[in-house]
Amino acid sequence: MNVLITGGAGFIGSHVVRLFVEKYPNYHIYNLDALTYAGNLENLVDIENKPNYTFIKGDITEEAFVNSLFGTYKFEGVIHLAAESHVDRSIKDPLAFVKTNVIGSMILLNAFKECWKGDTTSKKRFYHVSTDEVYGSLGETGLFTETTPYDPNSPYSASKASSDHFVRAYGETYKLPYVITNCSNNYGQNQFPEKLIPLFINNIIHNKPLPVYGDGNYTRDWLYVKDHAIAIDLVFHKGVNGETYNIGGVNEWKNIDLVKLLCKQMDFELGRPKGTSEQLITYVKDRPGHDLRYAIDASKIKNELGWEPSVTFEEGLEKTIKWYLSNENWLKNVTSGQYQLYYKKQYR
Ligand code: NAD
Numbered sequence: 001m002n003v004l005i006t007g008g009a010g011f012i013g014s015h016v017v018r019l020f021v022e023k024y025p026n027y028h029i030y031n032l033d034a035l036t037y038a039g040n041l042e043n044l045v046d047i048e049n050k051p052n053y054t055f056i057k058g059d060i061t062e063e064a065f066v067n068s069l070f071g072t073y074k075f076e077g078v079i080h081l082a083a084e085s086h087v088d089r090s091i092k093d094p095l096a097f098v099k100t101n102v103i104g105s106m107i108l109l110n111a112f113k114e115c116w117k118g119d120t121t122s123k124k125r126f127y128h129v130s131t132d133e134v135y136g137s138l139g140e141t142g143l144f145t146e147t148t149p150y151d152p153n154s155p156y157s158a159s160k161a162s163s164d165h166f167v168r169a170y171g172e173t174y175k176l177p178y179v180i181t182n183c184s185n186n187y188g189q190n191q192f193p194e195k196l197i198p199l200f201i202n203n204i205i206h207n208k209p210l211p212v213y214g215d216g217n218y219t220r221d222w223l224y225v226k227d228h229a230i231a232i233d234l235v236f237h238k239g240v241n242g243e244t245y246n247i248g249g250v251n252e253w254k255n256i257d258l259v260k261l262l263c264k265q266m267d268f269e270l271g272r273p274k275g276t277s278e279q280l281i282t283y284v285k286d287r288p289g290h291d292l293r294y295a296i297d298a299s300k301i302k303n304e305l306g307w308e309p310s311v312t313f314e315e316g317l318e319k320t321i322k323w324y325l326s327n328e329n330w331l332k333n334v335t336s337g338q339y340q341l342y343y344k345k346q347y348r
């Protein structure tokens, strides 16, 4: 089976690509990625020479190119992760998010539709990997379920909501076989150091300020990235067409409490006196339209597919910190821009 994974050089995508390449030697995994600032082939050095893996550098917004790929490889499964993914960037440049997240997703959907040819008996499937941010913000209580109305607040979440709607609409209108998952905040190894946890790890290493937005009382539900990859594998193989599944860590943290825990663990790992890193906390101007709280009700995927997070937050955070500390070259290459030369070296 030819499986197309988009955005496989990014954070979550690289974990999904690795899992599929290693677990399914009878599949051929094609990783299509434009290698934007967020794409890093160093994430996949350990599997890049596997016989069932092919990297394709390309942009999902280039229609003729995407159509020709589907024509050549006749993908039976598509797992679509390629996206612009950072809320702060979406506030500065919303159009880039519309281009990739909406138009790019549409181009993929159309290419898949052509390739699937309306054959309702086929096992082909389009899987859209989405976010819980499409549901907007919760107050102090309550959880997002699969039937919570969409209410996106940032250009990022609006673009993801839009692509979710198109996927669903293709399911209704053309009976296109699809699944969607909406997942909470991920953390773990290989996350680009612009997102909260890796940014703060990097800043602590270099004794730089930790910019906490607003009063720090914003809440997120954190999931270890490898548990997300396991859920994606499960939904891809066992999910029911036309269904949406919420994925979450059952692990809510106020930002400021998370940052204090991170500081404590970093002091321990770096052998610094207790309380050293906390002194770096700096309250800064809030993010505009900052969602107060995200929290997932993951009972559907648990009851129907048997998925639960396997790693506690303390374990996951410890693994993550240890990984960043023992892979300082990865961090250095990313922060210096060196990582963008890797493609040129490997794929001349
Ligand atoms: P990321 O920013 O780390 O990676 C995105 C990848 O997509 C990069 O490799 C990038 O090069 C590629 N890409 C971007 N534009 C492209 C284009 N036009 N054509 C081809 N490739 C392109 O993102 P991530 O955090 O790994 O997120 C992956 C997916 O999961 C996204 O769809 C995101 O919305 C979703 N998601 C992320 C989280 C999270 O916490 N990070 C949570 C839930 C859902």
Ligand code: TYD
Residues within 6 Å of the ligand: 086, 087, 088, 185, 194, 195, 196, 197, 199, 211, 212, 213, 218, 219, 220, 255, 287
């Ligand atoms: P982020 O990792 O950008 O994920 P998202 O916005 O998709 O939830 O941010 C997580 C939380 O941390 C969010 O409430 C914003 C906050 N935050 C900071 O306080 N400071 C920062 O420098 C960053 C990047 C995020």
